[in-house]
Amino acid sequence: xxxxxxxxxxxxxxxxxxxxxxxxxxxxxxxxxxxxxxxxxxxxxxxxxxxxxxxxxxxxxxxxxxxxxxxxxxxxxxxxxxxxxxxxxxxxxxxxxxxxxxxxxxxxxxxxxxxxxxxxxxxxxxxxxxxxxxxxxxxxxxxxxxxxxxxxxxxxxxxxxxxxxxxxxxxxxxxxxxxxxxxxxxxxxxxxxxxxxxxxxxxxxxxxxxxxxxxxxxxxxxxxxxxxxxxxxxxxxxxxxxxxxxxxxxxxxxxxxxxxxxxxxxxxxxxxxxxxxxxxxxxxxxxxxxxxxxxxxxxxxxxxxxxxxxxxxxxxxxxxxxxxxxxxxxxxxxxxxxxxxxxxxxxxxxxxxxxxxxxxxxxxxxxxxxxxxxxxxxxxxxxxxxxxxxxxxxxxxxxxxxxxxxxxxxxxxxxxxxxxxxxxxxxxxxxxxxxxxxxxxxxxxxxxxxxxxxxxxxxxxxxxxxxxxxxxxxxxxxxxxxxxxxxxxxxxxxxxxxxxxxxxxxxxxxxxxxxxxxxxxxxxxxxxxxxxxxxxxxxxxxxxxxxxxxxxxxxxxxxxxxxxxxxxxxxxxxxxxxxxxxxxxxxxxxxxxxxxxxxxxxxxxxxxxx
Ligand code: SF4
Numbered sequence: 250x251x252x253x254x255x256x257x258x259x260x261x262x263x264x265x266x267x268x269x270x271x272x273x274x275x276x277x278x279x280x281x282x283x284x285x286x287x288x289x290x291x292x293x294x295x296x297x298x299x300x301x302x303x304x305x306x307x308x309x310x311x312x313x314x315x316x317x318x319x320x321x322x323x324x325x326x327x328x329x330x331x332x333x334x335x336x337x338x339x340x341x342x343x344x345x346x347x348x349x350x351x352x353x354x355x356x357x358x359x360x361x362x363x364x365x366x367x368x369x370x371x372x373x374x375x376x377x378x379x380x381x382x383x384x385x386x387x388x389x390x391x392x393x394x395x396x397x398x399x400x401x402x403x404x405x406x407x408x409x410x411x412x413x414x415x416x417x418x419x420x421x422x423x424x425x426x427x428x429x430x431x432x433x434x435x436x437x438x439x440x441x442x443x444x445x446x447x448x449x450x451x452x453x454x455x456x457x458x459x460x461x462x463x464x465x466x467x468x469x470x471x472x473x474x475x476x477x478x479x480x481x482x483x484x485x486x487x488x489x490x491x492x493x494x495x496x497x498x499x500x501x502x503x504x505x506x507x508x509x510x511x512x513x514x515x516x517x518x519x520x521x522x523x524x525x526x527x528x529x530x531x532x533x534x535x536x537x538x539x540x541x542x543x544x545x546x547x548x549x550x551x552x553x554x555x556x557x558x559x560x561x562x563x564x565x566x567x568x569x570x571x572x573x574x575x576x577x578x579x580x581x582x583x584x585x586x587x588x589x590x591x592x593x594x595x596x597x598x599x600x601x602x603x604x605x606x607x608x609x610x611x612x613x614x615x616x617x618x619x620x621x622x623x624x625x626x627x628x629x630x631x632x633x634x635x636x637x638x639x640x641x642x643x644x645x646x647x648x649x650x651x652x653x654x655x656x657x658x659x660x661x662x663x664x665x666x667x668x669x670x671x672x673x674x675x676x677x678x679x680x681x682x683x684x685x686x687x688x689x690x691x692x693x694x695x696x697x698x699x700x701x702x703x704x705x706x707x708x709x710x711x712x713x714x715x716x717x718x719x720x721x722x723x724x725x726x727x728x729x730x731x732x733x734x735x736x737x738x739x740x741x742x743x744x745x746x747x748x749x750x751x752x753x754x755x756x757x758x759x760x761x762x763x764x765x766x767x768x769x770x771x772x773x774x775x776x777x778x779x780x781x782x783x784x785x786x787x788x789x790x791x792x793x794x795x796x797x798x799x800x801x802x803x804x805x806x807x808x809x810x811x812x813x814x815x816x817x818x819x820x821x822x823x824x825x826x827x828x829x830x831x832x833x834x835x836x837x838x839x840x841x842x843x844x845x846x847x848x849x850x851x852x853x854x855x856x857x858x859x
Pocket of ligand 1: 323324345346438495542543544547548549550551552746747748749
């Protein structure tokens with residue numbers, strides 16, 4: 250028995266209706282840990298350079314970590330990985346909520362889904378076994394309806410949870426999400442695998458959802474030691490000011506900070522401050538708060554249960570987080586927090602990534618005004634009716650404009666010849682303008698999934714002035730970014746929520762891992778594991794796909810002064826910083842990697858039988 254794991258991974262081929270059990274020993278789990286590490290290993294083994302994202306040969310990997318399913322605070326998380334239709338290379342996303350906890354209690358550590366079913370199906374997992382069932386009656390339902398139906402079918406919310414795709418995933422919109430957490434079900438905070446198009450990959454497999462039934466607890470090394478650790482941790486977190494702020498405001502204070510420090514993306518990346526900030530800020534969100542909502546095992550409860558009265562309708566929803574507030578607020582010129590709630594709710598139901606949708610809308614406004622984009626109706630900044638209409642047209646792939654904008658900003662801009670576009674590797678950025686937070690130039694350029702804030706948390710490095718002030722990109726800061734990148738790999742592999750970053754240092758992660766597995770490893774071992782997993786993930790793009798310096802590109806708009814005066818770094822400063830990053834990581838000068846980098850870390854390709 251391997252404590253912290255079921256030692257059971259399911260491989261499902263939907264084309265052949267085949268279900269296979271994979272078993273690995275403790276040494277394997279010690280190398281790849283879980284979550285991101287496991288997912289990277291399987292994606293490298295199974296999905297090569299020639300496989301397209303929507304090919305049946307692509308796989309969707311869903312992996313838990315050794316801490317998932319335990320009572321350790323902030324540990325109800327899963328990691329998703331696949332060949333992305335957005336980046337055409339590495340795709341990943343991490344999910345919180347309650348589904349991850351139930352997933353681990355269904356008796357497996359991970360699920361690998363290949364192939365394409367002829368007809369719509371869903372997967373039912375219980376007691377460590379899977380069944381493929383017809384979803385023909387669910388196809389076409391929105392995410393809330395489909396999730397409710399699957400949970401009821403499996404015996405109700407006391408024992409079951411489900412993740413689903415919406416119409417956007419069925420219609421292969423490239424930024425479709427995988428989601429759960431219909432607020433009407435009363436199952437706490439929901440969670441999404443929102444970025445890089447996992448929902449579209451699921452749709453391409455004719456897979457509507459996955460339902461898991463709580464039936465087998467993961468084994469732990471020493472229940473007493475674990476319970477003692479959990480008690481201590483909850484006490485410390487309960488006293489922490491960070492926890493209290495998260496509970497009171499969620500992530501919304503970031504929008505006020507972004508405006509104050511000048512990193513808030515506004516009017517499609519033309520400004521970094523917003524004249525209507527008071528209409529969409531933390532205070533305005535607090536005024537419509539009904540109750541905080543928590544993922545399982547989390548005392549912080551950063552989710553926002555909100556209630557609004559709009560257009561004669563009362564809507565109760567899970568409110569927007571900072572990323573949705575910026576992308577569907579300042580970036581799109583929206584001037585009322587209620588309009589953001591409405592767009593967020595509609596996007597969740599139809600199954601679209603709200604960060605990307607806000608970017609697509611603001612991009613569409615610019616392209617429409619420039620006469621490059623043809624639409625059947627007018628759109629402009631601040632017009633939430635137009636946003637809702639466009640959102641629906643995209644999710645249902647209605648008309649040429651709906652199909653076009655469902656490709657995301659990169660491919661849309663290439664098709665219409667509108668060059669003022671902001672993305673990195675095809676992915677639209679989150680809410681941190683690098684002109685205000687210089688570390689984000691390197692974080693966006695080097696992240697395997699493109700413009701991403703969660704693989705380094707570099708925005709926090711800048712806000713806190715670690716390794717140098719916000720307006721500088723020093724070698725000390727790049728060293729810090731690399732250290733945090735390895736730290737983030739451990740958050741994504743163990744798995745833990747990154748809002749626990751003020752508590753879960755490498756040292757604290759080591760204590761949590763030992764309490765569950767009994768491995769009694771030291772902090773250095775955990776740091777080395779983080780480095781190993783980061784290196785493995787980079788190898789997918791830089792080693793297998795040869796996507797390196799040619800791929801680590803920042804859009805030209807972010808090298809120009811913003812309208813409100815925020816200066817960018819120069820291109821030569823960026824080149825120097827990138828060179829430093831490559832050297833510190835041990836990459837080749839052009840950003841590529843050789844397989845011997847993996848061998849030096851004890852990693853081999855082709856050493857497992859799948
Ligand atoms: S801080 Fe928020 S996202 Fe993180 S585990 Fe808690 S409720 Fe979930």
